[in-house]
Amino acid sequence: MSDVLEYDVLVIGAGPAGSTAARYAAKNGAKTLVIEKRQEIGSPVRCGEGVSLSWLEELEIKEYKKWTATNVKGARLYSPAGNILQITEKMAGDEVGVVCERDAFDKDMARLAVEAGADFMMKTTAVSLIKEEGKVCGVKARSMGKEIEIRANLVIGADGFESQVGRWAGIYDAIPPEDIMTCFQYRMAGIDFDPDYTHFYMGSSAPGGYVWVFPKGDGIANVGLGVQLSMLDGSKAPKDYLDEFISSHEQFKDGEPIDMVAGAVAVTHPPEKVTTDGLLLVGDASRVVDPMTGGGIVNGMKQGKIAGEFAAKCVSEGRFDQEYLEGYEKEWRDRLENKLWRNYLAKEKATQLSDEIFDKVIDALSELKLGEVSIGAILEGVKEKYPELIEEFQDML
Numbered sequence: 001m002s003d004v005l006e007y008d009v010l011v012i013g014a015g016p017a018g019s020t021a022a023r024y025a026a027k028n029g030a031k032t033l034v035i036e037k038r039q040e041i042g043s044p045v046r047c048g049e050g051v052s053l054s055w056l057e058e059l060e061i062k063e064y065k066k067w068t069a070t071n072v073k074g075a076r077l078y079s080p081a082g083n084i085l086q087i088t089e090k091m092a093g094d095e096v097g098v099v100c101e102r103d104a105f106d107k108d109m110a111r112l113a114v115e116a117g118a119d120f121m122m123k124t125t126a127v128s129l130i131k132e133e134g135k136v137c138g139v140k141a142r143s144m145g146k147e148i149e150i151r152a153n154l155v156i157g158a159d160g161f162e163s164q165v166g167r168w169a170g171i172y173d174a175i176p177p178e179d180i181m182t183c184f185q186y187r188m189a190g191i192d193f194d195p196d197y198t199h200f201y202m203g204s205s206a207p208g209g210y211v212w213v214f215p216k217g218d219g220i221a222n223v224g225l226g227v228q229l230s231m232l233d234g235s236k237a238p239k240d241y242l243d244e245f246i247s248s249h250e251q252f253k254d255g256e257p258i259d260m261v262a263g264a265v266a267v268t269h270p271p272e273k274v275t276t277d278g279l280l281l282v283g284d285a286s287r288v289v290d291p292m293t294g295g296g297i298v299n300g301m302k303q304g305k306i307a308g309e310f311a312a313k314c315v316s317e318g319r320f321d322q323e324y325l326e327g328y329e330k331e332w333r334d335r336l337e338n339k340l341w342r343n344y345l346a347k348e349k350a351t352q353l354s355d356e357i358f359d360k361v362i363d364a365l366s367e368l369k370l371g372e373v374s375i376g377a378i379l380e381g382v383k384e385k386y387p388e389l390i391e392e393f394q395d396m397l
């Protein structure tokens with residue numbers, strides 16, 4: 001007979017989305033447990049670690065310096081021929097801010113959940129859903145080598161890009177290869193670059209994606225790239241593209257890697273639903289990564305807050321059915337979905353652009369004083385200098 005635990009809300013995965021959902025569920029009165037399969041929250045790090053700071057107030061976070069490696073003033077975008085567009089934090093809205101220490105960041109988000117009253121179990125892996133009369137009512141899990149059952153009125157799947165929970169619940173199928181960015185990153189020491197900026201290199205050095213250089217202080221940076229999975233023909237892996245990029249750039253070629261990570265990000269549109277009877281998804285598991293940037297931390301946490309507050313409402317109303325969970329779908333979609341769709345369409349376009357077009361677009365924009373970086377402002381800028389390109393972007397208008 002396996003041990004049985006009982007909770008109002010069970011969160012699977014202690015990433016930023018799961019910890020935030022747990023924090024707001026517990027804060028609003030739900031008896032909440034988070035299970036995490038790893039032995040340490042946030043480690044090993046599989047992330048570029050770039051986050052904005054514009055969401056701190058919304059997420060009621062007062063202290064950010066303890067997980068900040070570097071404050072950046074903005075971002076620089078490089079075209080293949082070396083044209084540069086400099087974007088200040090104000091212009092970029094949500095996309096720049098700090099480069100964080102992701103392991104410390106994730107632990108801090110977990111701490112906030114604990115302080116709000118959530119329980120945590122480490123080295124505890126959900127292995128299947130328990131369903132009764134079609135409704136999810138808990139999970140079977142392996143905890144420190146022991147089989148256990150955790151019963152909950154609401155299960156929150158926050159298990160990241162490779163979410164099993166979403167599949168077990170029958171919510172979605174595999175992501176198409178055009179919507180997967182395969183990533184490879186070195187942490188490099190001994191490189192020469194401006195540490196006040198995040199740097200993005202566009203074009204064929206990272207087919208369907210981009211190369212990023214995110215400063216971590218003391219001549220160290222995360223130097224990584226994402227390549228669209230469908231653009232890999234088997235002759236080169238993402239690591240080969242990154243090695244080529246590094247060896248062809250003076251400022252990076254004498255640096256040395258002190259860490260490396262591989263991973264993937266879903267740069268897809270939001271699925272039709274992320275809920276079923278007794279269960280909802282948040283974060284990467286619900287595919288809310290920004291399809292243009294590949295950044296998922298902030299969207300996952302904003303959605304996590306909505307999920308946690310809604311979960312507590314489910315508990316106080318005693319309603320966990322899909323019809324009631326439509327309220328969660330509505331709230332998170334009202335908050336995030338428009339931008340996700342807009343950036344998905346922009347990504348679809350950007351992945352088709354040639355190096356020559358990137359050169360022209362960045363050249364045109366570098367001469368403008370952009371108030372903010374929006375698709376409208378970019379198109380206006382391009383139209384002025386290279387009117388012949390507007391046909392290329394007609395469908396986006």
Ligand SMILES: Cc1cc2nc3c(=O)[nH]c(=O)nc-3n(C[C@H](O)[C@H](O)[C@H](O)COP(=O)(O)OP(=O)(O)OC[C@H]3O[C@@H](n4cnc5c(N)ncnc54)[C@H](O)[C@@H]3O)c2cc1C
Pocket residue numbers: 012013014015016017018035036037038042046047048049050051124125126127158159160161164183184185224261262263264265282283284285289294295296297298300
């Ligand atoms: C190379 C790379 C670079 C990136 N760079 C950035 C960046 O610079 N900025 C940015 O915003 N985003 C970036 N991202 C994306 C970002 O890392 C994710 O969007 C973010 O981590 C999503 O948070 P989450 O809480 O949804 O999931 P995760 O952080 O993936 O957390 C999921 C958790 O669930 C746990 N888990 C999984 N299955 C189970 C199970 N069965 N039982 C128990 N626990 C389970 C996992 O161990 C994990 O701790 C990057 C991603 C990659 C791969």
